[in-house]
């Protein structure tokens with residue numbers, strides 16, 4: 001039997017896709033953006049899909065073991081120009097709507113994802129608000145910054161993952177931290193003590209004809225299809241004859257670890273290409289990298305199963 005997930009701020013379902021690959025079954029989604037909703041309906045036909053978390057009543061959420069939410073990051077992101085309004089912002093502040101629902105239903109476990117700017121917003125006070133809210137609701141919490149490039153995806157994308165497990169102070173850390181160092185914990189400097197070259201310095205491709213790309217892309221942001229000067233200038237494809245182009249929406253999907261064409265449902269093919277491309281760039285830039293979610297999901301499944309076995313053993317021993 002699979003554990004069930006209710007997904008909030010579902011976007012195009014990057015978190016959902018990764019969790020389903022790790023034995024979870026998504027039973028509910030909530031997303032306000034019409035384009036993202038079309039993508040969700042295409043990949044999860046017939047699934048309950050609510051529109052706006054602000055209008056959502058806790059009683060309308062189907063039973064689920066885990067609630068997953070990559071809540072909006074606009075007010076927390078370091079990529080934002082100017083001061084960050086953080087959890088007081090109209091978008092990232094929707095975290096409080098999520099907490100309102102958690103208070104009513106108390107799911108067994110929670111997965112949150114956001115930009116690592118969450119850790120520093122308002123000098124760390126916003127992150128304290130998140131931890132305090134979960135603690136007051138009875139959750140044991142752990143968090144870790146995970147980088148997509150360590151999960152078989154060619155992209156530097158550091159995001160904070162928070163796992164909370166109800167009435168359990170130790171298991172959340174077991175989900176996010178392995179007992180031994182993984183491959184990604186390599187030293188920054190070489191054996192000679194010299195600084196290793198930047199991960200963006202390795203170039204791959206056909207040097208005589210092209211195309212050529214950096215072997216690891218810079219973080220993919222939510223962008224439009226129009227080149228406005230700085231939006232795609234860090235990630236591009238070039239050719240020895242001097243031509244340069246930006247990544248296509250399909251290439252951006254691949255760099256995020258999505259299956260090809262994930263954001264191009266059949267009824268959109270042949271539509272206004274420019275408009276659809278903008279929507280795709282934007283939605284994919286906002287998404288969770290599915291392989292990272294899959295890793296978190298597998299480890300959470302293991303912890304939930306172990307809790308269930310312990311509970312069953314306790315019940316059997318009490319009955320003897």
Ligand SMILES: C[S@@+](CC[C@H](N)C(=O)[O-])C[C@H]1O[C@@H](n2cnc3c(N)ncnc32)[C@H](O)[C@@H]1O
Pocket residue numbers: 008009010011012013014015016030031032033036051052053054069070071072073094286287288289
């Ligand atoms: C960071 S993205 C989440 C991406 C998602 N985890 C994924 O993997 O695709 C945040 C999402 O919250 C959605 N959102 C913003 N306001 C909302 C609201 N009031 N109710 C539901 N969803 C909302 C946005 O449209 C956006 O898709």
